[in-house]
Amino acid sequence: MPHTEHAPIAPMLRRDTQSIMLDELRLDSGAIIAPVTVAYETWGRLDATRDNVVLVCHALTGDSHAADLETPDDPRAGWWNPLIGPGRAFDTDRFFVVCANVIGGCYGSSGPTSPHPEDGRPYGMRFPLVSIGDIVRAQRFLLERLGVLRLALVAGGSIGGLQALEWTVAFPDFVERAVILAAGARLSAQGIALNEIGRRAIFADPRWNGGDYPADRGPDDGLAIARMAAMLSYTSADDLAQRFGRSPASRPTSEPSLGGAFDVESYLQYQGLKLVRRFDANSYLLLTRAMDCYDLAEQHATDLEALRRVRAQVLTIGISSDWLFPKEQVRAIAEGILAAGGQALYREIDSRLGHDAFLKEWQHLETLLRPFVADHFVARGPP
Amino acid sequence: MPHTEHAPIAPMLRRDTQSIMLDELRLDSGAIIAPVTVAYETWGRLDATRDNVVLVCHALTGDSHAADLETPDDPRAGWWNPLIGPGRAFDTDRFFVVCANVIGGCYGSSGPTSPHPEDGRPYGMRFPLVSIGDIVRAQRFLLERLGVLRLALVAGGSIGGLQALEWTVAFPDFVERAVILAAGARLSAQGIALNEIGRRAIFADPRWNGGDYPADRGPDDGLAIARMAAMLSYTSADDLAQRFGRSPASRPTSEPSLGGAFDVESYLQYQGLKLVRRFDANSYLLLTRAMDCYDLAEQHATDLEALRRVRAQVLTIGISSDWLFPKEQVRAIAEGILAAGGQALYREIDSRLGHDAFLKEWQHLETLLRPFVADHFVARGPP
Numbered sequence: 001m002p003h004t005e006h007a008p009i010a011p012m013l014r015r016d017t018q019s020i021m022l023d024e025l026r027l028d029s030g031a032i033i034a035p036v037t038v039a040y041e042t043w044g045r046l047d048a049t050r051d052n053v054v055l056v057c058h059a060l061t062g063d064s065h066a067a068d069l070e071t072p073d074d075p076r077a078g079w080w081n082p083l084i085g086p087g088r089a090f091d092t093d094r095f096f097v098v099c100a101n102v103i104g105g106c107y108g109s110s111g112p113t114s115p116h117p118e119d120g121r122p123y124g125m126r127f128p129l130v131s132i133g134d135i136v137r138a139q140r141f142l143l144e145r146l147g148v149l150r151l152a153l154v155a156g157g158s159i160g161g162l163q164a165l166e167w168t169v170a171f172p173d174f175v176e177r178a179v180i181l182a183a184g185a186r187l188s189a190q191g192i193a194l195n196e197i198g199r200r201a202i203f204a205d206p207r208w209n210g211g212d213y214p215a216d217r218g219p220d221d222g223l224a225i226a227r228m229a230a231m232l233s234y235t236s237a238d239d240l241a242q243r244f245g246r247s248p249a250s251r252p253t254s255e256p257s258l259g260g261a262f263d264v265e266s267y268l269q270y271q272g273l274k275l276v277r278r279f280d281a282n283s284y285l286l287l288t289r290a291m292d293c294y295d296l297a298e299q300h301a302t303d304l305e306a307l308r309r310v311r312a313q314v315l316t317i318g319i320s321s322d323w324l325f326p327k328e329q330v331r332a333i334a335e336g337i338l339a340a341g342g343q344a345l346y347r348e349i350d351s352r353l354g355h356d357a358f359l360k361e362w363q364h365l366e367t368l369l370r371p372f373v374a375d376h377f378v379a380r381g382p383p
Numbered sequence: 384m385p386h387t388e389h390a391p392i393a394p395m396l397r398r399d400t401q402s403i404m405l406d407e408l409r410l411d412s413g414a415i416i417a418p419v420t421v422a423y424e425t426w427g428r429l430d431a432t433r434d435n436v437v438l439v440c441h442a443l444t445g446d447s448h449a450a451d452l453e454t455p456d457d458p459r460a461g462w463w464n465p466l467i468g469p470g471r472a473f474d475t476d477r478f479f480v481v482c483a484n485v486i487g488g489c490y491g492s493s494g495p496t497s498p499h500p501e502d503g504r505p506y507g508m509r510f511p512l513v514s515i516g517d518i519v520r521a522q523r524f525l526l527e528r529l530g531v532l533r534l535a536l537v538a539g540g541s542i543g544g545l546q547a548l549e550w551t552v553a554f555p556d557f558v559e560r561a562v563i564l565a566a567g568a569r570l571s572a573q574g575i576a577l578n579e580i581g582r583r584a585i586f587a588d589p590r591w592n593g594g595d596y597p598a599d600r601g602p603d604d605g606l607a608i609a610r611m612a613a614m615l616s617y618t619s620a621d622d623l624a625q626r627f628g629r630s631p632a633s634r635p636t637s638e639p640s641l642g643g644a645f646d647v648e649s650y651l652q653y654q655g656l657k658l659v660r661r662f663d664a665n666s667y668l669l670l671t672r673a674m675d676c677y678d679l680a681e682q683h684a685t686d687l688e689a690l691r692r693v694r695a696q697v698l699t700i701g702i703s704s705d706w707l708f709p710k711e712q713v714r715a716i717a718e719g720i721l722a723a724g725g726q727a728l729y730r731e732i733d734s735r736l737g738h739d740a741f742l743k744e745w746q747h748l749e750t751l752l753r754p755f756v757a758d759h760f761v762a763r764g765p766p
Binding site: 029186206228 | 412508509512569570571572573575576579580582583584586587588589594604605608611612615618620623624626627628629638640641642645647652655668669672675676678706709
């Protein structure tokens with residue numbers, strides 16, 4: 001695979017991104033990051049009562065740009081663009097919506113591309129392993145800095161859904177409502193295996209070099225292969241069959257001795273190259289590991305004991321064709337909360353799009369989210 | 384990933400392997416390989432009437448060692464060991480069982496590790512793309528050389544099942560019975576995608592070098608990653624969950640900055656390293672491509688037209704948890720043959736082991752195969 005040269009990927013702060021700095025963050029592992037930057041974006045206005053805050057949590061390679069004010073009608077301009085804005089499910093005329101870049105990532109919050117305080121060079125793999133709990137704790141520090149002491153709602157899909165779940169368990173009194181999409185109590189062995197295949201591809205790339213590489217000469221081949229493997233788990237067999245089937249690619253494969261390429265191969269390669277241009281390989285390693293290691297029951301005896309802590313009203317949404325977080329695992333969260341005496345709903349999006357439906361099935365999402373989100377104000381009565 | 388040094392992998396002829404040489408083989412692509420070696424093993428004796436021949440077709444990285452006379456009770460000593468032998472489903476007291484190494488492979492039949500006639504150096508990627516049809520045609524030349532003009536039965540699973548299917552369509556008068564396990568009319572877009580991820584990992588390995596590498600210094604990292612990705616499709620999510628779950632590995636991961644490894648990761652790494660010690664990366668590229676490119680309908684207008692050619696009695700066997708060749712695709716072969724006026728059965732193995740059940744579920748296989756295979760003699764009456 002030819003190496004693609006591209007501009008340095010870090011920092012990738014967007015114009016509207018703001019950030020706070022913390023003196024330090026103590027991680028679940030015992031490691032300390034000091035100082036810590038948490039980058040974020042907001043939409044709407046914080047009420048005087050400060051009780052209209054929605055936190056949305058981004059997925060693995062996502063960023064804080066959940067919505068895009070300049071092109072509100074382009075679903076690709078912000079990852080939840082059709083759901084966030086005036087009059088939308090997350091109505092920015094009423095809510096103050098916050099999205100923070102995860103620590104360990106590469107979009108402005110502290111991560112492997114940040115300068116190490118000792119030598120000013122990028123942390124690389126010297127950046128400690130972060131957990132979903134650490135990511136959530138950094139978000140809480142951000143909210144407190146913004147003067148927010150309670151969330152009207154936290155929402156996220158995939159690893160963002162793990163964050164939403166962790167919020168309800170770690171800080172039960174901080175969260176009124178939560179939406180957990182396409183996420184379960186823990187990743188399956190198959191999910192860990194897929195992540196590991198991607199990591200092996202990064203490790204095997206000579207340009208990875210133990211995590212020590214220049215920003216513009218990272219392990220592009222390895223990261224692209226990792227992305228290709230991950231993309232499989234974001235789609236479904238049906239979706240790939242319908243979109244690509246066995247159609248030939250319009251361009252030849254890069255390895256002529258294997259003959260013409262299939263369209264699905266070109267698609268995956270394109271997705272791989274696209275990620276390489278916008279993401280850091282060490283961040284990819286750390287965040288997939290955070291995903292692997294998350295276990296709802298870890299600090300509690302069982303899932304049920306963990307879910308007994310939940311005070312929020314929780315909407316869980318499974319996707320019929322998701323095989324990364326199968327719908328049964330999503331449903332189990334709601335059932336667990338109910339069994340523990342809490343309030344939870346399970347809804348399902350019937351879609352062939354697989355895991356990524358939480359970023360694509362706008363009409364389904366709108367229909368499910370709007371009433372649940374709006375109930376915040378119903379419960380409060382007229383202002 | 385540390386490179387593992389190992390003995391040259393080619394030639395890997397077993398003691399009992401025999402071979403024939405053909406002056407040339409014209410391939411579906413129009414390319415010609417000359418000369419061509421076809422390596423094979425046999426069990427049992429060829430009857431004077433020469434009508435007791437069973438051809439078994441091996442899978443992607445398999446070889447001709449389907450049975451092992453020295454350790455008949457070790458299921459791992461030959462890939463169908465429990466099914467082949469005196470008194471077994473493929474009863475070598477009655478049948479003459481033949482298994483040929485596929486061309487394009489690395490177990491003695493012509494392939495990328497064979498010397499190129501022009502310079503005596505390994506073909507590498509100068510070896511032409513082979514098709515399932517080419518593989519089957521080489522098997523036919525072998526059988527004719529052995530004096531066999533008709534098969535009592537051909538059987539195979541996965542890419543071996545594609546071969547068995549191709550036999551029934553390409554040479555309908557040559558085949559009395561066929562067993563097609565865990566194979567369909569063509570590989571899905573998802574299956575092609577998985578193969579492509581593996582190939583990309585091989586291409587990206589600097590030691591691949593365009594396919595030109597010494598036998599003992601091939602692209603081990605890339606091939607191991609390819610195997611890891613493929614292994615996922617040979618198992619099921621349920622099987623991985625039951626066997627490994629989220630248990631920690633007994634040994635630490637090779638990348639300490641990511642903390643302890645999960646057992647499923649160690650398992651995949653082990654499977655990757657195991658393949659590297661016994662298989663050639665260029666063969667892997669060519670044979671996965673043969674698998675991708677197989678399309679029952681390619682030389683016929685439709686699947687039904689292709690299946691109209693079948694004269695054999697066909698037993699198709701699907702595996703309930705197979706997601707590489709889902710059971711519906713296996714069943715469709717039998718339904719197509721029946722719709723075209725032929726004789727076919729569909730049976731299902733209810734197993735959580737996934738695609739690889741055709742190499743593991745011995746009791747199920749025995750129960751399904753024995754009566755179908757034995758019918759050969761019933762149909763003929765007493766000798």
